Every structure is written in C-alpha cells, then in structure tokens.
Amino acid sequence: MSRMIFVNLPVADLGRSRTFLEALGAVNEPKFTDDTAACMQFSDSIFVMILTHEKFSGFTPRPIADARTGSEVLICLSADSREQVDSFIERGVAAGGTADPSPKQDYGVMYGRSVANPDGHIWEVMWMDAAAANEGASAIDTNATQEA
Template sequence: MSRMIFVNLPVSDLARSVAFYEAVGATKNPAFSDDTAACMVVSDTIFVMLLTHPKFASFTARTIADRSTVQAMLCLSCDSKAAVMDQLAAATAAGGTPDPTPEQDYDGFMYGRSYEDPDGHIWEIMWMDPAAARQGAAAHETA
C-alpha cells in the first residue's frame, strides 16, 4: 500500500481556506469535514487537513505560529513548467501571495515557484524534467 500524507494546517477562516485550496485544485472530502475542519484532497495520497485554531490547538499544547514565523515549507510537484505557472496564477487569483521564496530555475531541468495561502503557509510548486531526474539518480547510484 502506498503511504499517505496528511498535512494539518491551522486556519483562521475555514470557509476562506476551503475556497482557496479548491481554487488551486484540491477537492473537499465531506466525509472528513465539519464546521471545525476540512479534508482537502490533493491527490490519492496527499491530503491537507484545514483546522480552525481551536481544533488545531486541541492536538498540541504549543502556540500556533503566526505569519512572522515559518515552521515548514511544503513542496508539491507539477507535471510541467506551465502547470507551475498555472497553479501560481490560480493561487494569486484566489488571494494567495506569490513568491515568498525565490524563484528557482535550473537551466531548464527544474523550475520552481511558491505561494503563501491566506494564513501564510508556504507552498513551493516545482517541475523537474523526468529524464534529468533519472540521469541524476543514476549518477548518484554510481558515485
């Protein structure tokens, strides 16, 4: 069985966050959503759990980070450089902030951009040429 990842994010406005994540391509799974949480399906193995601050706080005694701090940067792959640009445009149109981290352009074999969601969570989006990735992996194995 493939492993799955559930990314839990505290959000200040659940409805706004659901709308944002739907705008960048996720779908809401109503079976795992209520008025305190929404399960956003990114792929068959990637889920983003949007949790109101009180719901998130019920899982930890630590303070929820504010926009002045960064706890993690999440990165998702895209099928092409154009798909990176499309997702960045969708995120920006939905109220996200483009490029909180520097653009990454590695001579045509890898390209990345980033955006912040309305709560300041940073998502990197990247494309890598599959042939270049295979060559890099093969070179690593022989080293």
Template structure:
C-alpha cells in the same frame, strides 16, 4: 497499501481556506469535513487538513505559530510541467494568496515557484524533467 500524508494546517477562516485550496486544485472530501476541519485532497496520497485554531489546539499544547511572521514548514507539490507550476501559482494569487514569497528556481531541468495561502503557509510547486536531471547528475 500506499502511505498517505495529511498535512495539518491551522486556519483563521475555514470557509476562506476551503475556497482557496479548491482554487489551487485540491478537492474537498466531505467525509472528513465539518465546521471545525476540512480535508482537501491533492492526490490519492496527499491531503491537507485545514483546522480551525480551536480544533488545532486539541492536538498540541504549543502555541499556534503565525505563519505570516515565522516559517515552520515548507510544503512542496510536484507539477507535470512548467506551465502547471505557473498556473498553480497564478490561481493561488487570484484566490487571495501571495505569489512568489520565495525566489523562482529555474535550472532548466527543474523549475519551481511558490505561494503563501491566506494564513501564510508556504507552498512550493516544482516541475522536474527527470531524464535531464539524471543526465545533469551524471556530469557532476
């Protein structure tokens, strides 16, 4: 069985967060969704669990960080093309996120941009031409 990853994110407005993540391409899994949490599926192996602050506090005694003020994690998703990177960041901005909180990375064989969701969680979207990357590494 493949391992799954569940990224748990505290959100201040669950309805807004669901709409945002649907806009950037995730789909809602109603089986693991209620009024305190929502499971957003990016792929067969990658899921984001959006948790209200009360729900999130059930899993940790630590204070919930304000992701607008401090960085605790950078989450990166792969994309199939440069255009998909741009499209995803554009959809994030249109849905109420912040486009490009980090610098655009363009190395020819690798291209990446980023966005923040409405709660300040930082996501990167990267495309890489694996064959060109392999050749670049051989030269180095």
C-alpha cells in the same frame, strides 16, 4: 503497505482556506469536513487537513506559529510543466494568496515558484524534467552551476 500523508494546518478562516486549496486542485472530502475542519485531497495518498485554530490547538500543547513571521513547514506540490507551475501560482493568487514569497527557482531542468496562502503558509510548486529526475540531485547541481 500503501501510506497516506496528512498535512495538518491551522487556519484563521476555514472557508477562505478551502477556496485557496480548491484553486490549487484539491478536492474536499465531505466525510471529514465540518465547521471546524476540512479534509482536502490532492491525490489518493495526499491530504491536507485545514483546522480552525481552536480545533488545531486540541492536538498540540504548543502555541500556533504565525506563518507570516516564521517558517514552520514548506509544502511542495509537483507540476507536469513549467506552464503548470505558473498556472498554479496564478490560481493561488486569484484565491487570495501572495505570489512568490520565496525566490523563483529556475535551473533549466527544474523550475519552481511559491505562493503563500491567506494564513501565510508557503506552498511551493515545482516541475522537474523527467530525465533530470532520474539522474537525481546531481543533474540540478550541474545545471545550476552552468547557469551561474
């Protein structure tokens, strides 16, 4: 069975958040978009639902966390190269985001940066060398030790 992932995020300004995600490469799915929510598609199986605070509150009895002062989720997108990681961050900043709220990660075989969207949600972008990915976490741990 093929599975899809839907990440649901509360946002203060739906238009601004949609612009931010489009800058990162997401495409709007109009069948599930209105003035309270937008469905943003990253791939055939990964979607981000951005919801106004009022709409989001209809799905949970808990208060909406302030992503600028606490961490609720880290979202990580993959990239095809180190240069593409940097390009994602630049486009996110141009669309109203803040670059590198988390420290850059450079382990040689893995490179990652982050950008916070206008609501403070942190979007990580990561590239990993294909050979290192096949080796798993040990390749990253070994390289991190060698770089220290």
